[in-house]
Amino acid sequence: MADREISYSEAINEAHMQEMERDPNVVLFGENVSSSWRGATKGLKERFGRERVRDTPITETSFIGMGVGAAIRGLRPIVELMLVDFGLVAMDQILNQMAKSTYMSGGAVNVPMVLRASYGAGTSSGATHSESLYSIFAHMPGMKVAVPSNPYDAKGLLITAIRDDNPVVFMEHRILGRTKGPVPEEPYTVPFGVANLVREGSDVTVVATGKMVSLAMEAADELKKETSVEVLDPRTIVPLDEEAILNSVGKTGRLVVVDEDYERCGFSAEVSAIVAEKGFSNLKASIIRVASPNVPLPFNPTLEKQLLPDREKITRAIRNVMA
């Protein structure tokens, strides 16, 4: 079974199919979710009907808030943001209402909702269609944040997200949509807060998420004759598997963090701070971050490429941390 290969989008689609089949309270809404040309949600309306799979008006504040309310009253909504950047118009509903209602109510209510958001650069789409932004969600208490890097994790993490009794922001990289990988046909879960040791190594730990994982692997391959690189994919940013990161750095003594999100106050800063606070004595060299610099992403492909982490920048960082 595990030999079957499907794409990242197909894996996400299959998670929807199986969970909506299992639980009639799972509903899906967002912009164009009934469309036949969008891989992640294709066929769901035909299978589950227009009552449970609904196209919304282009009003993120109202439909995300509606997800929060529906979740409080017993549905398990999956709410789709066509691109994560569009969520910025709905920050009150995401950061105040979705994330904090459980705490503010002293646990009297909870919000079992998944906010699925497509994200990522590299398509020359400009600064409102290219960002990652998961660090914003991770910053605010009360949301879990999953960032799958491959089809297997995409399906398993999404099923975990749908079954979780808390709000989860589920980040799907735009460019990974067609990437294929082995995915079991039956439903399964990938636990939150458990990092995936993608590649074992002894000289340097590279922590990477989402699309950055495959770039880190390419860099590790390129350097395999000179450096033994360990690649660790946390899979969820909240909760974060600190122990796996600290153990790995405890072994290698060196850390490179690769992060597509903006560098300042972001995921790369958080991982670096944790290791500096709790694993400093194990470090043989300064931590190096490879993240998007604090510049909005430009339209021009040459300029965009200049800013984004890539294999070359990761390779350089690994060499520098080894020097």
Next chain:
Amino acid sequence: MDKETKLKLYRSMVRIRTFENGCRKLISEGKLPARFGMYTGQEAVAAGVSAHLDRGDEIGSTHRPIGHLIAKGCSLKKLLAELCAKRTGFNKGKAGPYHTFDPESGALGANGIVGGSVPMVAGYALAHQIKKDGGVAVSYFGEGASNQGGVQETLNLAACWELPLVFVCENSSPEVQRMLGHEIDYPQLSIERVSDRAAAYGMPGSSHDGWDVLEIYEVVGEAVRRAREGKGPTLLEFKVHQIEGNLEGRLEAKEDEKVWCPIHNLKQRLEAEGTLTPEIDEKIRKEEVTDVEEAITFALGSPDPEPIEAFDDVFVEGA
């Protein structure tokens, strides 16, 4: 309308005002740490709305929530304990007046962001629509919130999807400006009536006096019926005037505010028709005072949360 319903409406308004006057006293004595917007003068709206709601129906409220919560059937004890930041409050002292949630009565919930609860109420309505349980949800907001994007978006969404939802706008302009003690130099609304906006979203809308509980009861009844029958949302606007409360527990408004006082208004009419005798009135008032006193005793005698409890409830357990 039968006698019982009229007396029920009267009692509901008396209850809210008695409770808020109790809060004023506790605040003046330093026993209630919260500052929040009072509902005094607006009681008819919450009473008239909630008279049509069942426990399984929801309301979404504002940061002037006390009347909404009480009319919806919240326990006075747990409400006052929450306002006093006690562990025995609805939300273990984490909500206060601006975020009170009581899923048991369907009061979900107060909200500290102007217009913030309105999209969430669409979610309550959606849950009813999908479960086909005949429930409705009511969204309270003010004329200021009616300008918020999320409110306008939700009016549109609710109309497009014919959600079982009643929008209740309590328009206290220009009273709010008077209360805030400053003039707002530019107008907040480009129209006279917030309910005029209903037409823009293809739903019925109308405006009414917010101090006439009998009229409110009638128009809300029609909107709730329409929602339960699957015919979609309605936008109702009630003009309200805040009036002064007091620390002595008096329910009567000052002479110059009587015209807007919903309790005074109903009392006169019920007395004239013989529904409310001095004996019945005294009985209702006494019973409500007793309930509020019991709530005060309960709240003040309740423990504070332990400091360590600050870390609880960020997430719920279980998946």
